[in-house]
Amino acid sequence: MDYATLLQILDSTLRLATPLLLACLAGLFSERSGIFDIGLEGKMLMAAMCTGAVAAMTGQVWLGVLAGIVGSMLFAVVHGLASITFRGNQLISGVALNFVASGITVLIAQSLFRQGGRTPPLSGDARFNPIELPFAETLSNLPVIGPFYSEVLSGHTALVYIGLLCVPLTWWVLYRSRFGLRLRAVGENPASVDTAGISVVRLRYTAVIITGILCGLAGAYMAAGLQAGFGKEMTAGRGYIALAALIFAKWRPWYALMATLLFGFFQALALRPDVIAKTLHFAIPVPALDALPYILTVIVLAGFVGRAIPPRAGGEPYVKER
Amino acid sequence: MTRLPRWADVVLVPLISLLLAGIISALVILAIGQSPTEALKTMVIGAVGSPYAWGYTLYYATSFIFTGLAVTVAFHASLFNIGGEGQAQLGGLGVALVCLSLPWPHWTLALPAAMIGAALFGAAWAAIPAYLQARRGSHIVITTIMFNYIGAALIIYMLVNVLRPAGQMDPATARFPEGTKLPTLHEIPGLNLIFDKQVPANVTLFVALVACWLVWLLLWRTRLGYEIRAFGKSEKAAIYAGISPVRITMIAMLISGALAGLMSINNVMGESERLLQNSAEGAGFIGIAVALMGRNHPVGVLLAAILFGFLFQGGAELGLWTSIPIELRTVVQGLVILFTGALDHMVRMLLGLFVAPRRTEVA
Numbered sequence: 001m002d003y004a005t006l007l008q009i010l011d012s013t014l015r016l017a018t019p020l021l022l023a024c025l026a027g028l029f030s031e032r033s034g035i036f037d038i039g040l041e042g043k044m045l046m047a048a049m050c051t052g053a054v055a056a057m058t059g060q061v062w063l064g065v066l067a068g069i070v071g072s073m074l075f076a077v078v079h080g081l082a083s084i085t086f087r088g089n090q091l092i093s094g095v096a097l098n099f100v101a102s103g104i105t106v107l108i109a110q111s112l113f114r115q116g117g118r119t120p121p122l123s124g125d126a127r128f129n130p131i132e133l134p135f136a137e138t139l140s141n142l143p144v145i146g147p148f149y150s151e152v153l154s155g156h157t158a159l160v161y162i163g164l165l166c167v168p169l170t171w172w173v174l175y176r177s178r179f180g181l182r183l184r185a186v187g188e189n190p191a192s193v194d195t196a197g198i199s200v201v202r203l204r205y206t207a208v209i210i211t212g213i214l215c216g217l218a219g220a221y222m223a224a225g226l227q228a229g230f231g232k233e234m235t236a237g238r239g240y241i242a243l244a245a246l247i248f249a250k251w252r253p254w255y256a257l258m259a260t261l262l263f264g265f266f267q268a269l270a271l272r273p274d275v276i277a278k279t280l281h282f283a284i285p286v287p288a289l290d291a292l293p294y295i296l297t298v299i300v301l302a303g304f305v306g307r308a309i310p311p312r313a314g315g316e317p318y319v320k321e322r
Numbered sequence: 323m324t325r326l327p328r329w330a331d332v333v334l335v336p337l338i339s340l341l342l343a344g345i346i347s348a349l350v351i352l353a354i355g356q357s358p359t360e361a362l363k364t365m366v367i368g369a370v371g372s373p374y375a376w377g378y379t380l381y382y383a384t385s386f387i388f389t390g391l392a393v394t395v396a397f398h399a400s401l402f403n404i405g406g407e408g409q410a411q412l413g414g415l416g417v418a419l420v421c422l423s424l425p426w427p428h429w430t431l432a433l434p435a436a437m438i439g440a441a442l443f444g445a446a447w448a449a450i451p452a453y454l455q456a457r458r459g460s461h462i463v464i465t466t467i468m469f470n471y472i473g474a475a476l477i478i479y480m481l482v483n484v485l486r487p488a489g490q491m492d493p494a495t496a497r498f499p500e501g502t503k504l505p506t507l508h509e510i511p512g513l514n515l516i517f518d519k520q521v522p523a524n525v526t527l528f529v530a531l532v533a534c535w536l537v538w539l540l541l542w543r544t545r546l547g548y549e550i551r552a553f554g555k556s557e558k559a560a561i562y563a564g565i566s567p568v569r570i571t572m573i574a575m576l577i578s579g580a581l582a583g584l585m586s587i588n589n590v591m592g593e594s595e596r597l598l599q600n601s602a603e604g605a606g607f608i609g610i611a612v613a614l615m616g617r618n619h620p621v622g623v624l625l626a627a628i629l630f631g632f633l634f635q636g637g638a639e640l641g642l643w644t645s646i647p648i649e650l651r652t653v654v655q656g657l658v659i660l661f662t663g664a665l666d667h668m669v670r671m672l673l674g675l676f677v678a679p680r681r682t683e684v685a
Contacts, residue, residue: 093664099656111354291475294468301460
């Protein structure tokens with residue numbers, strides 16, 4: 001593999017990792033507060049549809065993003081109602097909402113546009129356009145680092161950079177802010193948080209809504225960044241890969257970045273089977289590459305490579321003592 | 323917390339959940355500018371209006387009985403098996419390997435062999451998540467989801483690189499030999515008086531009914547079933563009573579996986595007569611809804627499976643004859659799961675307003 005090919009693959013790694021990263025950080029907030037969320041997939045899908053539809057109708061990509069966030073938050077609130085207020089089974093709620101999202105997105109898109117459940121193709125201002133980082137042109141002549149800067153880091157859409165910025169931000173919120181301390185506490189031992197006079201319900205709803213916003217961004221990027229418009233089941237299991245990345249990262253933000261970049265790298269490689277064949281001198285079947293993130297996650301879950309311990313109170317509804 | 327009388331809990335909670343799901347679906351249909359009554363009429367005519375329609379509804383119901391029972395058995399051990407989809411697809415691989423391995427002379431010989439293949443492959447696909455849950459403490463929900471995707475990738479690899487006959491373009495196995503063809507309801511003497519046209523429902527329906535009875539027998543009339551239920555109710559008490567958590571987790575999941583795998587007798591051997599990509603078509607997931615709706619009892623599962631068969635066939639008819647997309651059935655499926663599985667406390671609270679509740683304090 002020559003340097004130019006490597007740069008191409010790293011470039012698509014960053015593009016493909018972004019929705020995973022945003023969804024993974026989304027899941028991180030929810031699960032750290034003690035609410036399991038396997039509904040990341042559904043929220044992303046809903047956001048992608050809302051973004052695709054509104055961006056197509058208004059021609060404004062940011063209005064689309066806003067609509068995406070609203071759509072995703074709607075599902076987040078239902079998940080919150082089921083798992084916080086009505087103390088239902090969080091796993092079942094997540095599964096259910098994924099099905100609802102999978103169906104309803106097609107229903108709405110079809111009734112709005114009558115194009116077989118897709119939204120019209122986006123172009124121009126209705127889509128995210130690449131941003132050239134400063135000095136990308138001038139620095140590109142530097143050996144090794146120059147092309148890396150101009151080819152891989154520069155020239156992505158706004159949400160890629162927002163996603164990357166979310167990592168230190170999440171770290172800061174989680175480990176350096178009062179809210180983050182409480183959030184981590186409520187995921188480990190809600191009773192102690194309650195005893196300290198802080199509302200468990202409010203904390204968890206806040207976390208679930210943050211999850212909704214981040215999933216909204218992830219879906220918006222799918223529809224208006226990675227592709228140009230919404231299509232049926234376009235998230236194609238990315239919500240579950242993000243979930244896998246979250247476990248792989250052991251519920252920590254910087255590790256989440258690395259896990260999603262790794263899984264993004266696999267996806268980028270799966271798009272270029274020719275490169276693998278040339279580099280390794282034997283062909284790895286594409287399905288094997290597709291399955292790799294899931295296999296790695298199972299290995300991590302099995303505790304063979306370090307132990308992945310979820311937040312202690314995860315999945316259990318909190319019942320106040322009487 | 324509201325405690326309802328038992329009959330209300332068993333009958334009313336699923337019915338109210340279904341009603342709520344129906345109301346929301348009707349609102350969705352209204353919102354996209356269609357008529358809910360027209361939609362319902364189309365569904366009823368297309369799914370139960372004629373023997374031909376019943377032939378399709380029962381065909382889908384057969385698959386859902388198996389996957390519903392699979393989820394039920396795991397639920398009784400308080401394990402949530404979301405991997406039915408992957409287990410059913412692997413079961414299909416087992417069926418395909420059995421059917422293609424020998425020139426079967428007659429279906430009565432091929433069926434038991436294929437059932438063993440389906441059950442073995444389905445159980446094998448559940449075995450790893452079960453082992454990881456029992457021994458390494460990894461969460462079964464996450465691992466079974468992962469195994470759905472790994473299974474799908476494995477099937478694609480097998481179909482494209484191994485099982486595809488030379489010269490064929492689409493990723494599928496060769497057609498099964500004539501001797502493996504299962505009789506459909508139209509071809510069974512006696513029943514062909516009712517089913518006068520070729521329908522996909524086949525003898526697997528009777529296997530599914532037997533499976534319902536066997537699962538009931540297992541859960542409520544055997545020592546193993548008692549152990550599974552005791553373990554599901556309280557792990558600590560079960561351990562105190564000398565029940566091994568590892569053993570029960572493994573056995574419950576193996577039975578669950580085998581049942582999910584067995585559904586592929588219906589669709590792979592009975593209908594498509596070769597293994598295709600994505601053969602389970604979501605039936606593994608519908609098993610979750612069927613088990614929840616059927617209150618984890620084989621009789622309930624049977625009724626819920628017929629209901630979802632109706633929904634599945636009716637939804638397909640909607641896609642054909644109206645401008646309501648076929649995806650409506652996914653929405654209804656999701657809503658039923660949501661109301662019966664996650665918002666059941668809400669439904670109980672609603673019911674508690676009408677049915678004389680027995681108030682008990684639950685700490």
